[in-house]
Amino acid sequence: MALAAAAALTTGAPGAEPREIRIGMSAAFTGAARGLGIELYRGTQAYLEHVNRTGGVAGRKVVLRIYDDGYNPGPAVTNTIQLVERDRVLLLCNYVGTPTVTRVLPLLKSYAPENVFLFFPFTGAGAQRQPPYDAYVFNLRASYEQETTGLVRHFLQLGRRRIGIFYQADAYGRSGWDGVRTALREHGLKIAAEATYRRGTEFGQSMARQVEILRETRPDAVVAVGAYPACAAFARDARGAGWDVPIANISFVGSESLLRLLDQVERAGQKGVKRNLLNSQVVPSYEDLSLPAVRQYRTLMDRYRPRPPSLVQTPYEPVRYSFVSFEGFLNARLLMEVLRRMKDPNDRAQVRAAAEALGGVDLGIGVPASIGPTRHQALDHVYYTTVRDGRFVPVTNWSAWRAGRS
């Protein structure tokens, strides 16, 4: 299933110069993690709409061609082949998930002679940040290792030394698990307990057994490396069992989608499910209006109100602002910077040089996004948020998380 996300497709006559720039995206638009793909798409689409309405890139419209992989590796590989060989996209971008991207990486290596690159996947896994695949991927966000290391360090500073981990039983979960393990090992500690769940788990499913397994060892904090339906179910069942341990989710969870599910639980009568939640983020808060990028993001999201793509077959209520769509917006901004640096924005051979020539770019988030020949990850900063007044807001008072408080 594919969709060209431009209002009007204007392909040139044979031999004529193409009047559009096609870029390709494979992500979850169906299934348990669809909220991530949809919101990432919406954020990107908001900025592309703005670019296309203001003259495009070198006078050409930028068209985002999208495919649904349902957050499954097999379809992600098939979609990539379609995008590269049939749709002849200039580059790939906004892929969602570690299991999908990890499986696509060898394909990118095989496409090396055709100069196919993946830009800004929505995953912090290490595979595309290390040889041999780092050469074919450009990342915007910080890695899961950076996120989990940051969380573990904060917990240790707060006197919480027994860290448990709840994670998705796949490459994504393993990536987060490895980050936690490595961070603890630096302090001579081990993971106190671990429990897993299957990818694609829905919110309606019980996580009581996982709660029970982790609770047996009485950890001081739990790091959750999962998608929002399972992580919300875990928080619901933990609080339902009277377990008030701090639960820290990493950025992939999709904070607003998580919150939406927990709101449902509270409306159904179970109170306190949003207590003691700590989410790490890889982009600043979209509530921080002091940042120019946040102001532009909110303006464009409100102006264009990007709709979920028609690939989404079941009703979906878009989130007005979210960390995921803000990341999609920033991905698009940096990607347009790359395209603008190309003499011919339809020549794949120029993509790598243009990207590596970016250097430090001010995206308007307070820190520069920096990419170069030896640096394929633009940002390193990790932000920490917690729920207050029904929203994820930056953590300002860490002492509230000190051991003994909960």
Added chain:
Amino acid sequence: MHVPGPRVRSAGLFQKVLLAMLGLFALTALTSGFASSWNLEKRLDAEYRSKGTAIASSIASSIVETMLNGTSATVQSTIDQFAQIEGVAYIYIEDRGGQIVSHTFVPRVPPQLLGMKPPPQGQTLIRDLGLEGVGEVTDISTPILEGIAGRVHVGMDHALIRAQMRAAMAQQVLVIALPFLACAVVACFFVRRVARPLAMLSRYAGRIAEGDRTAAQEMQVELGRAARQSDEVGKLAAVFLRMAGEVQTREEHLRQEVTQLRIEIDQGKKEKQVAEITDSEYFKQILGKVEVLRSRRGRLRGDQ
């Protein structure tokens, strides 16, 4: 007149034969089913062990580079692909120190696997285990880089073997049951073909035994049909009918002779009784008196 006794006994005999046949067939089906499922289990077990060993060896040889140069995510991604193969219950990788660094278990690594004694370095080890949350498995453990980089474990699910065994056994029983049912239907047809004329003959014999002379007439059509059968039952019916006819003729003849004898006996008896009367003194006296009276009447008529 109806005599049900012999019919019931006859039908019961055939029912017993049918039941015995059914029992034998069931025994054959079950024995054959068990034998083939046992064979299948042995074959599947061997095949699964071989398959598991191949998967473990394949992972062990292909994952070395990934483990040494890659990330935990790529290692996990590799084992996730192999875990999708039918019959694979789990895959996990332990490092040289026996720490599990990658696995496919949900919701946790079975406690029995933690702290399990590692096999001698460089050897592939196959063990049958019963694991919490997983069930019975054959665990195949193969060293990675002669054990220097750790070991890969592949668990082959016994439940799948059992399910295949059950399916094979059911298939076998079905294969035997279908022809058996066909045989039973045919046997029923033949049994009824044999039992019906026999029951009729026994009913006929009963009526003859009771002296019912109308039996042959009333059952003529049925008896004739039975006697026309070309098999042993037909021959028996024909012989029986002939015998019954002869018995009936002989009985008729005897009856006539008895009647004749009875008439002759009655005549003699009357004559004897008459002689006894006429020879009696009393009768002679009466006769004398009659003679006297007659002579008196003659004289009286002469006087006139």
